[in-house]
Amino acid sequence: MAKILAAGTVAPDFKLRVTADQWLSLSDLKGRPVILAFYPSDWSPLCGDQMVLYNEVLSDFRELGAELLGISVDGVWSHQAFAKDRHLHFPLLSDFHPKGAVARSYGAYREDEGVCERALFVIDGNGVIFWSYLSPIGVTPGADGILEALEALSNQSKQDGQAEGSSHAA
């Protein structure tokens, strides 16, 4: 099993295709928390699969100020059809060429199968990993861990803000 990047590590930047002519960089989202959800492939036969579930929880993620990005090695056209079919309202990034390079940089690539692990990262507004989780094979992670991490991050930011405020006052 892969060893994924741990909390406290600077999140490797990347630039991946979202559609045939649009790219997205992690650094584009600097200043707000980002959820990276690596998953093995589009078109899981389950109707309530991981990306469908996160799509349902999207408003809760956004209430906590976070952006969600799904990443797999599928190509942009697969992502486009999958997102349309499942009514997904967040970007799916294509780690297609060179295959799995971004997943590898996060330690989230399953070499023997050539797909991403089910690995989750919550990255803070400064681009540092705040929380990460690697799901055991065959078990889909829910959204509970992500929400708890985002809340902890939000509480920490508030406390830091207060500490900064009081030091200015002193």
Add this chain to the structure above:
Amino acid sequence: MARLKVPVTPHDHIRGPADAAVTLIEYGDYECPHCGAGDEMVRELQKHFPGRLRSVFRHFPLYEVHPNAEAAAQGAEFAAAHGRFWEMHEGLYQNQERLGLPLLFELATDLGLPEAELRRVLDTGEYASKIRDETRGGVRSGVNGTPTFFIDEQRFDGPLTFDGFVDAIESRLNPKPPKPSLWSRWFGRRT
């Protein structure tokens, strides 16, 4: 391991005896075919463990992919207000291929429930926030798709097969005694 964050209360929809040794909680969606198959399995499991297993159903409609799921959940809650939740629930799953408003009204009529009230419930979304709250509680407990089952407080991550559940429920009913620690075995030999 994900754990149920919202304890079972008498306000839940419960099938089976209140003092059953094991509780099987399902988060499900009326439009999800896997949930339909799952409901049949739950009833088989209750026959397999008579008096020892109760089941709880909580709503987890996937609003974006299943356009009829939320209305069906509202219909089930409407039936619950008249004490007929499980009849409506089973009727919805047994006729899942026809899921939609006509089926809801047909089932309500069969159960002798007031059509005008069902219409009002659907128009006003009377139970929408109750359903949303159940879904949110499920998300917090680690629901990871539909259906998601919990055996007592523990999410069931095994295969969703009859035998998989039987094994897990049996191990709850007859927990294996913990192995004595090395220390106690060594200490036991000396005394």
